[in-house]
Amino acid sequence: MDLRTLLQPATQLLAPLRHLSSSSSSSSVLLPLIATRGHKTTARTKRSLKMAPHDSFLPSRSAAFPAADQIIYNPPASEASPEHTPFLFLPRNDPRRLAIMRLRNTSQLSTSASSSAGADAAAGDGELPPEMRYKRRQPKYNLTKEHIDEMRRLRAEDPLTWSVQRLARKFECSTVFVQMAAPAPEEHLRWLRAKMERKKERWGPIRTAAREDRKRRAEMLYRGEL
Structure with a gap:
């Protein structure tokens, strides 16, 4: 069999491609780009980074939660501090207990000294923070039995018009009192x-x-x- 006979199908397939390349180079035709979607959306990223909680955070299925003799200690992922180490994890004869007590006492003394110094400075200067001004509701005991009967009558006649908020504004009382005194x-x-x-x-x-x-x-x- 001749070699040209074997290569004939391949030359027939490559002919349109050569024609396309020559025409595109001559006429400067740009082929369209195929758009691909990547892993860039927030929802997909959150789903991929979503991790199940640790087993110690989940309630116990076998017994009541939390149990009387059970403690959950999940410290944050940060540098460990001896001041935050619970004594439950240390034996009674561990020398770290005395060191922790010494550190805690030192930190408490320094904190109290700084706070007292700040209070003395503020008292000496005579500058105090301004008084907080917010709306305080003074309790009123102005409702009598006749008022309560009128409230119940209005609530029973037209509960849509005389709602809880409208009755509270009319009789100058709280909504909780209206719900107790005149239920729908x-x-x-x-x-x-x-x-x-x-x-x-x-x-x-x-x-x-x-x-x-x-x-x-x-x-x-x-x-x-x-």
Whole structure:
């Protein structure tokens, strides 16, 4: 078989490329660049750097958390200081106990001396910081039984118009007192619950999961797991 016969398919494939290169060089046609997306977005970087917490931060599944004989000590990633070393990790006959006590006493004495010197200087100069001015609410005991009855009547007649805030402004009392003295009728509470349920139906999966996580964290906080 002739060598030219074997090279014929290859020459046929390379012919259009040679034609394209010659035409582009003659007419100065630029080929479009192919855009590639890199790892540059904030969300992707945060997901890649997200690490699970250490096991000591997680609640114990086998027993009540925290246990009576359990201590969690997670110091920060910084230089260790002997003043912050708990005595629980040192034996009773360890000489470092006396050194730590000596360091703590020295630091306390220096801190108290500096604070007393600053107080003496301020007292000597007669310059004190200005008094904080913020709105203080003085308690009022101006409500009688007739006022409370009127508050309950207004709340029962039209709970939408006479809300808790409006009643508190009218009778010059706190919203907590209005909620205790004149609670909303049961029909209004059912209407509010139905309104909230209709609002929840429009939530997406992300918002629903966020509300469930918030409720779960609150329950864990009440149980002492956070």
